[in-house]
Amino acid sequence: MLDANLKTQLKTYLEKVSRPIEIVASLDDSAKSQELLALLNEIATLSERVSVVERRGDSERKPSFSISEPGKDTGIRFAGIPMGHEFTSLVLALLQVGGHPVKLDDAVIEQIRNLDGDYRFETYFSLSCQNCPEVVQALNVMALINPRIRHVAIDGALFQNEVEARQIMAVPTMFMNGEVFGQGRSGVKEILAKLDTNAGERAAKELANKPVFDTLIVGGGPAGAAAAIYSARKGIATGVVAERFGGQVLDTLAIENFVSVTETEGPKFATALEQHVKTYEVDIMDVQRAEALIPGRINEVRLANGAVLKAKTIVLATGARWREINVPGEREYRNHGVAYCPHCDGPLFKGKRVAVIGGGNSGVEAAIDLAGIVREVTLFEFGATLRADEVLQRKLRSLANVTVVTQAQTTEITGDGKKVNGLVYKDLRSGDVKTVELEGVFVQIGLVPNTEWLKGTVELSKHGEIVVDARGATSVPGVFAAGDVTTVPFKQIVIAVGEGAKASLSAFDYLIRNSEAVEAASEAEAEAAV
Structure with missing residues (x-):
């Protein structure tokens, strides 16, 4: 074997x-x-x-x-x-x-x-x-x-x-x-x-005793890792707080477009990121979720366990997650027929009928992968045509067990109380409402930025992304952002890495140019803590 x-x-x-x-x-x-x-x-x-x-x-x-x-x-x-x-x-x-x-x-x-x-x-x-x-x-x-x-x-x-x-x-x-x-x-x-x-309580006490960081990076994906490396190389006190180191890369199967790396897998790439960061003096605080940003002379990040981390500058790199279609039945049947990772969950639907929602590259790739496992795939696209690259569309059209339905608006995912048994959609051409019997629905309609916890503190776009300028600066002085969570176009790993490095360098530049005010605030913070 x-x-x-x-x-x-x-x-x-x-x-x-x-x-x-x-x-x-x-x-x-x-x-x-x-x-x-x-x-x-x-x-x-x-x-x-x-x-x-x-x-x-x-x-x-x-x-x-x-x-x-x-x-x-x-x-x-x-x-x-x-x-x-x-x-x-x-x-x-x-x-x-x-x-x-x-x-x-x-x-x-x-x-x-x-x-x-x-x-x-x-x-x-x-x-x-x-x-x-x-x-x-x-x-x-x-x-x-x-x-x-x-x-x-x-x-x-x-x-x-x-x-x-x-x-x-x-x-x-x-x-x-x-x-x-x-x-x-x-x-x-x-x-x-x-x-x-008792682990959460112990962790909160330990985190509460952390000193003020020069730069605190929130998020451990490619942008956060790059920011941490560039910050640490400047010799300043650097911390990374992340819910899971690696971020969305952990959910990526194949990576074939990161310059100098011909081919790798997401989890391997995430491990390499973490190992690289650990070669520097970076305080990594993982399995911690940020709940609030409190701007000030010294910025604060409040965590879900109640601990508060303090930093002179912040780099926000919380990334994005799979976008939901937000129809009845989606959340009720999540992991009970509604899935977001065809590579992970596809084998569980062997010989069954499934749907893929989304006609972009990720949706078409999912349909192609699933076609080799399941009995039948129906791909639903809201628009009049698929948006995937032509090479993927040609492959899709060659598969006998795949049906493509365009101008289809999914309105409900149905089930028997335990698992998915169908999908309801509206035919946007005729206005008719139709039902398809199936056992699984794979949602592939893009990403949504992880910024709910930032509402009211930094400027967000209408899509919920953090608005940044050419230097990665946000609307809050001393707070920078990088990667898929920002308004920077083209959500790619290689771009996130570059943006993370840039945001970190901008944070360091901010520290230098505002050193007197930042140090005064830091000293006042230390005196208040005594």
Whole structure:
């Protein structure tokens, strides 16, 4: 199953293993069990420290396998064949069980060890989901650290009966002790925040004691990362506060237009951004949501946990999110048939009928991808023609199971109370209202800026974007902005990076030109705090 290059890479990785690893495979007579066994035996040939044990007739899912030291139970199990995006999760599990150090801060490791409770996690993933590995890897490492945590990662496409029974229509979906725990991308810190009920209060106290930053960047996407790097290189006190480092890039599958990088994937790019920022003295405060900007001689950012961060200058880089169509049924059936990531959730709709709303590049690309998985795709476009690039339209027209409906206004997404069963639209040519029976709706109509928390403080455009000038300055002195959250046209990663650098340089220039007033305000702030 592994090609020569992958074998060579894996063999090199397994040389880092310092402890014996036992893979226990639970199998039956199915073809998938034989396929899994072949993969595991192939892995075992690459290291003398890896052994495979077969079990049949046990109560575990089949095919599945656990990874542990001989005679020990780490609580880590994969149900299915973890190839695709999950192959990295498999390799990491092998390395970590084999003694390779876990890349977590000591404080986080201690927090995991101190969790008081017994937690049995199940994560449903799809092999094409770029968001799933972070959840799988986070729970695997938590199970490795704390023996009271167990985790099984389940390929939803292979265990379709469970997906149907549990009405799972989006991945990753996490269950804890049999109940839904969460959906969507989550890392160790996000999961800990939900398990450790006192974590938020402790974090708020710690954040409240932060000194005044020279520049505080709000947002951890490409624009925020670039701003942090350029700020830190000036030798000034720099902080980044972000709900999730990487931002919307984490939800991007393929990146093929970032200059000097021929091809990469969003999560890999986001990891590279964070690693680059961490090479500098930047205070990264992630898993924190900004709730209010309070301008002043010293600017303040109030967080959702109640903590307040202070800074002489601010760079706003909170990015954007998927735009909703705002019709009845959309929010009610989100993750129950309404989806925004065809790469992640598409495999769950295998053999079913789905709709894609949006005729731009993202919508047409989604329809093309889904056509290879589902039974039938209907693409709805509000305008008279599709807006996607012609090369994509030609590909779309070549697909027999895709129907395109233009001049269609979606008015409702219907369901049976549990999941989506149809879509209602108005034919703008005739005025007729029509209904299409289907099981899934993928919304692909662009982005909306994350600026709700800024209303009334900085000038926003009619589309909710932060109005900036050529230097990235906002309407508030000392507050700058960059990336998809601003009025800068063309929402592209490479543009966001450049804008982030520019906003940071502008903030530094502001500090220099207003140094006396800024320092006086900072000293007054420090005296008031005594």
